[in-house]
Amino acid sequence: MREPHDRLVTFLYAERHPGQEALIPSNSAHDELARNDDDTVPGTCADGGSAGDSAGRKFDLVIVSNRLPVDHVSGDGADAVWRPSPGGLVAALEPIMKREDGVWIGWVGIPDVEFEPFRADDIDIRPVSLSAQEIEYYYEGFSNDTLWPLYHDVIAPPSFHREWWDAYVQVNRRFADAALESAAPGAIVWVHDYQLQLVPKMLRDARPDLVIGFFDHIPFPAYGIYAQLPWRKQVVEGLLGADVIGFQRLADAGNFSRAVRRLLGYESRGSVIDVPLADGEAVGHRHVKTNRRGARVRTVLAKQFPISIDVARYQELANRPDIQARARQIREELGNPKTIMLGVDRLDYTKGIRHRLKAYGELLRDGSVDADDITLVQVASPSRERVETYKQLRDEVELMVSRINGDYSTISHTAISYLHQGYPREEMVALYLAADVMLVTALRDGMNLVAKEYVASRIDNDGVLVLSEFTGASDELRQALLVNPHDIDGMKEAMLRAIDMPKRERARRMRVLRKRVITHDVQRWSATFFDALTHVTNDDDYGAHEIAERPRVTTDLQGEAEERSGR
Numbered sequence: 001m002r003e004p005h006d007r008l009v010t011f012l013y014a015e016r017h018p019g020q021e022a023l024i025p026s027n028s029a030h031d032e033l034a035r036n037d038d039d040t041v042p043g044t045c046a047d048g049g050s051a052g053d054s055a056g057r058k059f060d061l062v063i064v065s066n067r068l069p070v071d072h073v074s075g076d077g078a079d080a081v082w083r084p085s086p087g088g089l090v091a092a093l094e095p096i097m098k099r100e101d102g103v104w105i106g107w108v109g110i111p112d113v114e115f116e117p118f119r120a121d122d123i124d125i126r127p128v129s130l131s132a133q134e135i136e137y138y139y140e141g142f143s144n145d146t147l148w149p150l151y152h153d154v155i156a157p158p159s160f161h162r163e164w165w166d167a168y169v170q171v172n173r174r175f176a177d178a179a180l181e182s183a184a185p186g187a188i189v190w191v192h193d194y195q196l197q198l199v200p201k202m203l204r205d206a207r208p209d210l211v212i213g214f215f216d217h218i219p220f221p222a223y224g225i226y227a228q229l230p231w232r233k234q235v236v237e238g239l240l241g242a243d244v245i246g247f248q249r250l251a252d253a254g255n256f257s258r259a260v261r262r263l264l265g266y267e268s269r270g271s272v273i274d275v276p277l278a279d280g281e282a283v284g285h286r287h288v289k290t291n292r293r294g295a296r297v298r299t300v301l302a303k304q305f306p307i308s309i310d311v312a313r314y315q316e317l318a319n320r321p322d323i324q325a326r327a328r329q330i331r332e333e334l335g336n337p338k339t340i341m342l343g344v345d346r347l348d349y350t351k352g353i354r355h356r357l358k359a360y361g362e363l364l365r366d367g368s369v370d371a372d373d374i375t376l377v378q379v380a381s382p383s384r385e386r387v388e389t390y391k392q393l394r395d396e397v398e399l400m401v402s403r404i405n406g407d408y409s410t411i412s413h414t415a416i417s418y419l420h421q422g423y424p425r426e427e428m429v430a431l432y433l434a435a436d437v438m439l440v441t442a443l444r445d446g447m448n449l450v451a452k453e454y455v456a457s458r459i460d461n462d463g464v465l466v467l468s469e470f471t472g473a474s475d476e477l478r479q480a481l482l483v484n485p486h487d488i489d490g491m492k493e494a495m496l497r498a499i500d501m502p503k504r505e506r507a508r509r510m511r512v513l514r515k516r517v518i519t520h521d522v523q524r525w526s527a528t529f530f531d532a533l534t535h536v537t538n539d540d541d542y543g544a545h546e547i548a549e550r551p552r553v554t555t556d557l558q559g560e561a562e563e564r565s566g567r
């Protein structure tokens with residue numbers, strides 16, 4: 001293990017200590033989950049040192065995301081203590097960050113504190129500060145209560161407030177300014193997610209020399225829904241400042257191109273959108289050409305780059321004897337039920353937790369399953385607890401859980417083991433190994449990494465994944481039992497089928513799922529996106545670079561045929 005003494009600020013290095021991995025649930029690119037503070041392992045602190053080393057420095061690669069890849073633990077200035085936030089995005093970008101001399105720009109996660117730039121785990125970090133009111137308006141308000149519900153097909157009603165929008169513009173400007181200060185001439189700037197959709201245009205207007213990428217981690221809705229947004233034009237224009245706009249699914253990229261056509265009238269061919277340039281504006285842009293009508297346009301690539309997970313990390317954990325022993329212990333502690341079903345979600349209305357509970361409760365009510373034989377473990381990690389819709393959701397979910405438990409649990413067997421807590425990743429993998437059936441029943445989900453984590457962890461080729469068609473993951477994981485979570489009877493059937501599935505069929509399906517996840521890990525995702533971005537600098541014809549694969553859409557039978565033929 002590398003010693004952390006070269007760090008310029010105190011940096012808690014929990015992630016690399018076997019058995020003491022940070023207890024921080026992944027911030028999954030853009031979100032924070034509640035955490036267990038026990039992961040600030042005493043004795044693992046590096047020496048403190050002077051922050052501010054990277055202030056004023058210019059970088060060839062700038063990553064911009066709402067949250068930083070580290071969490072603030074305590075202290076300020078040179079006494080600040082940080083711990084890594086082991087989100088998938090860090091694993092994805094770490095190799096590129098180190099290779100390309102990169103800096104990461106983001107918010108530290110607490111209000112009203114200014115931090116100097118610092119270096120942690122060989123990554124230069126440049127914190128952006130947000131006031132308590134900006135957090136309320138930009139983050140909890142516009143990001144989590146306007147864009148999030150709107151982009152997830154208005155499962156919950158979005159709120160539109162002009163002062164939230166004003167804060168969104170203001171905070172996007174601050175992130176853009178920080179990126180501009182850090183970017184060397186011709187640098188690559190890669191912006192992440194729905195909180196920062198205006199940043200690409202802000203960057204382009206100021207610095208046409210930059211190569212700008214944007215990745216949207218959540219769905220992009222159909223125009224009929226998107227059109228509700230009072231600032232729909234500004235957001236689309238903001239995104240079009242990028243050279244490459246990445247989405248999770250082909251459908252998201254299509255929805256975006258349609259929104260561009262409807263709102264701005266710009267032409268597109270396949271994944272390429274032509275953005276007209278004003279007279280003289282072409283100077284300095286990387287990617288300009290003359291279109292069929294003789295007009296000067298800048299071309300923007302908008303296509304799917306389905307994100308994935310750090311597969312090697314999950315396999316490594318799943319292979320650890322202590323984690324396998326923990327999986328056995330979990331089963332024993334649950335009273336050795338015949339079947340363990342598992343749900344792991346942020347407590348979010350997009351995840352379909354209520355639909356899952358309804359289907360499970362009805363199976364118990366109908367007598368199709370017996371609480372003596374089955375347990376549903378539901379990890380519902382705390383999330384966005386200050387937003388009203390999330391408070392209501394928690395009440396509803398907890399009422400359903402206690403009713404089902406009250407009606408069907410016995411003294412020795414609990415129908416639902418409900419855990420409103422965050423867990424270390426080791427424990428998550430032990431749960432994945434213990435679970436005979438994994439339930440991913442999201443009503444809408446950009447990708448859903450949990451589905452891929454379960455598959456990556458099943459090194460024994462066992463276990464059944466029940467997966468909602470409304471997740472991005474369902475484009476790739478066709479050997480799962482695909483369900484429509486709104487169809488409660490269909491979900492009940494799928495659960496029963498999963499519970500009763502013969503071992504041979506389980507193994508056959510899991511092998512195909514694993515092959516897909518292993519060959520499409522997060523390192524491949526970031527390299528592919530990065531490739532698309534760097535081609536932008538060298539080539540004037542996007543059409544020549546069909547970089548990302550289309551998600552493989554296979555039927556069950558096709559998948560099985562492929563498996564038989566060893567492909």
Ligand code: GDG
Pocket residue numbers: 023024025026027028029030031033088217218307344345346379381421422423424425428445446447448449450453
């Ligand atoms: C967004 C998009 C897209 C959860 N509880 C614990 C824990 N987690 C981890 C999971 C997983 C992550 O959080 C959740 O990722 P998801 O993909 O399932 O969902 P979102 O948070 O909504 O993420 C989503 C993703 O961005 C990436 O682009 O897939 O569609 O909505 O990694 O394991 N981790 C730990 N303890 C917990 O208690 N350690």
